[in-house]
Amino acid sequence: xxxxLIVAHASPTLAGLKTxxxxxxxxxxxxxxxxxxxxxxxxxxxxxxxxxxxxYTDTFALIxxxxxxxxxxxxxxxxxxxILEGMGYPCGNVNRCVAALEKKLRExxxxxxxxxxxxxxPPGDVLGFMRNPHCGYRAVGYWKVYGDVECARKTFFRYxxxxxxxxxxxxxxxTLEQLIVRTAAG
Numbered sequence: 001x002x003x004x005l006i007v008a009h010a011s012p013t014l015a016g017l018k019t020x021x022x023x024x025x026x027x028x029x030x031x032x033x034x035x036x037x038x039x040x041x042x043x044x045x046x047x048x049x050x051x052x053x054x055x056y057t058d059t060f061a062l063i064x065x066x067x068x069x070x071x072x073x074x075x076x077x078x079x080x081x082x083i084l085e086g087m088g089y090p091c092g093n094v095n096r097c098v099a100a101l102e103k104k105l106r107e108x109x110x111x112x113x114x115x116x117x118x119x120x121x122p123p124g125d126v127l128g129f130m131r132n133p134h135c136g137y138r139a140v141g142y143w144k145v146y147g148d149v150e151c152a153r154k155t156f157f158r159y160x161x162x163x164x165x166x167x168x169x170x171x172x173x174x175t176l177e178q179l180i181v182r183t184a185a186g
Contacts (some may be wrong), residue, residue, distance in 0.1 A: 001025050001036050001063075002174040010065045011166035012159040013049070015180040019120030020066030022054075027061050037063075038136060043176065048183040055105040062105065064118065068094050069183060070100065071118065076184050079123035083130075116143055125152070 003069045007014070009023035021094040025075055033053065040051050048067055053064040072094045081091045090096040097118075104112045113133065114124035126144025128136060137144035139154035166179055 001002065001040065003169055006040075006065070006176060007166045007179065008163075009101075011163040013065055013067065013153045014166065014176075014180050016067070016183055017162055018116050018159055019070040020064060022062060022064055022115070024060045026059055026061050030061075030177075033061055044180070046182075047177075047180040051092065052102070054098075054102040064098070064101075066118065067100075067108065067183060069162060070120065071098075073121060073170075075115060078122055080117045083114060083123060084117060089114075097104045122152070129185055141163070 005023070005025065010021035012018035013021040023053040025033070037053065038049055042168045044051055044065070048069060049065060050068055051063055051065040053061045054064045069103065075091060075094065075097060082094060084097065085091050101112065101115065101118055105115075113130045114126060116129065125143055125145055129144050133144070137143040137146050139149045139152055141152060142159055143152075147153040169179060170176075
């Protein structure tokens with residue numbers, strides 16, 4: 001898994017602007033991919049991040065790269081916790097919540113809409129999407145916005161700007177480790 005691929009799909013998370021990112025990577029063997037993830041997590045964990053495979057197909061793995069401290073904060077939000085508890089998630093433990101998401105991704109026929117809570121999307125927007133994914137949204141960017149459009153647009157701008165800057169930096173020779181912002185917990 002290349003640094004360029006990770007930067008292309010997870011720059012706002014690497015920069016500490018976003019809770020998590022989800023992206024797919026091709027693989028030839030699970031053992032090789034798991035080895036790559038162990039090495040990657042050696043770098044990520046020093047800076048407060050983690051990457052886990054949450055779903056496999058025959059040729060691709062879906063990777064969830066996230067900041068556990070941010071996820072804990074997000075899931076402690078009353079509305080987010082209520083949504084997840086209502087869906088059977090074990091909300092007292094971040095690792096168990098991620099494991100429950102992974103299980104849902106493996107077993108469900110539909111993509112679980114609550115995944116937005118694991119990516120740092122506003123709970124009101126996630127709930128709006130869960131209730132009516134095709135209507136009622138007021139803007140579209142990294143997610144469908146049902147609530148505060150101005151705040152979401154500013155966030156979308158920051159994410160796009162970060163992604164462009166990180167793509168430039170990786171092209172100029174910076175390493176992934178150099179680009180990761182360390183958080184207080186990292």
